[in-house]
Amino acid sequence: MSACAYTCDPVARAIGECTRLVKAENLDAWLSVLLAPAAARPALLGVWALVAETARLPWRLHEPLLARLRMEFWREALLGKGEAGHAAAAQPFLRLWPPALPCEDMAESLAHLALLADGAVDTPEQAVEWAEHTFTPLFRTLLVAATVSRDGMQISPPDAATMEEPLRALARGYGLGFLLRRAGWPRTSTPAPLLSGALAEEDAARQLVPLSREAHAQARRHAWPRRQLAALWPATLMQAWLARAQAQPGFPVKPAPMLSQAARQWRLLGHWLRGRL
Numbered sequence: 001m002s003a004c005a006y007t008c009d010p011v012a013r014a015i016g017e018c019t020r021l022v023k024a025e026n027l028d029a030w031l032s033v034l035l036a037p038a039a040a041r042p043a044l045l046g047v048w049a050l051v052a053e054t055a056r057l058p059w060r061l062h063e064p065l066l067a068r069l070r071m072e073f074w075r076e077a078l079l080g081k082g083e084a085g086h087a088a089a090a091q092p093f094l095r096l097w098p099p100a101l102p103c104e105d106m107a108e109s110l111a112h113l114a115l116l117a118d119g120a121v122d123t124p125e126q127a128v129e130w131a132e133h134t135f136t137p138l139f140r141t142l143l144v145a146a147t148v149s150r151d152g153m154q155i156s157p158p159d160a161a162t163m164e165e166p167l168r169a170l171a172r173g174y175g176l177g178f179l180l181r182r183a184g185w186p187r188t189s190t191p192a193p194l195l196s197g198a199l200a201e202e203d204a205a206r207q208l209v210p211l212s213r214e215a216h217a218q219a220r221r222h223a224w225p226r227r228q229l230a231a232l233w234p235a236t237l238m239q240a241w242l243a244r245a246q247a248q249p250g251f252p253v254k255p256a257p258m259l260s261q262a263a264r265q266w267r268l269l270g271h272w273l274r275g276r277l
Helices: 003-008 010-025 027-032 038-055 066-081 081-086 106-118 124-145 160-183 208-220 228-244 261-274
Strands: none
Touching: 010 027, 010 038, 027 038, 027 228, 027 261, 038 066, 038 106, 038 124, 038 228, 066 106, 106 124, 124 160, 124 228, 124 261, 160 208, 160 228, 208 228, 228 261
C-alpha cells in the first residue's frame, strides 16, 4: 500500500494508530493479535487499543477526576450515547469495531477499570472480585472479535453457556496478574498505592500469585476452539511474566522486569503449534 493510499484510507490509518498504541502499552496483546486469523485482527486490535487507552489513564493523568471522566467518556462513546458518541466516532479503535461486536460487555469492563483512577484493593477477596468483574466482559468481547469475518459479521459464535465459567477463571488469572504488574507503578492520579490494607506488605501481596496461577490452570482445562486462542493468549503471557516476577526481590512493591519480545514470541509460537491455551 502506498503512503498516499494509507493516509487516505481511514481503516488503514486506524489500524496503524491502534497498532502503535497496543504495541507500546500491551506488547502481549499485540503479539497475540498477529497470530489471529487475518479477518479478526482489526477487531481484536480495536478492543485491545480501547483497553490500553483507558487502563493507562491513572498512570498518565494527575487528577483522579480527570481519569474517571475520560474513562466515562470512552464508555459513552462506545455505547453511542449523546455527544460523546458523536465526538469519538472517528477514534481509531471505534473505526475497527465491527457490527457483530457487542458494546455492553466492554462498557462494563471499562467501568471497573475506572475504579483504578483513585481506588485501592485491600484484600485478596476484593482483588479476585475486581479481576473477575473487570476482565470477564473483556474476554467475552475478545472471543466474539476472534470470530468475525472480513465483512465484520460473526461466524461460528462462541457457546456462551459452556464458556462462561472458564472465562471467569481466565479473567481472575489475568486480572490478578494485571494488579500485580501495576502495583509497583506509582499512579500520577493519586499518591495512594494500588494495593493497600491487607495487601500493603510484600508477602501479603504475593498471595495473589498462586490465586492467579490456579485460576489460569482451571481455564486451561477447557477445550478452547483454535480460532479463539489468539484472543486469550495475553492471559497466558501474563502467567509467564508472573512466574519470572515472583522470583524478583521486592516484588510486587518494586516493578519486576518484563519478558523480552523474543521470549514472548517463542512462547506464543509453542502455544500456536500445540493449539492450546
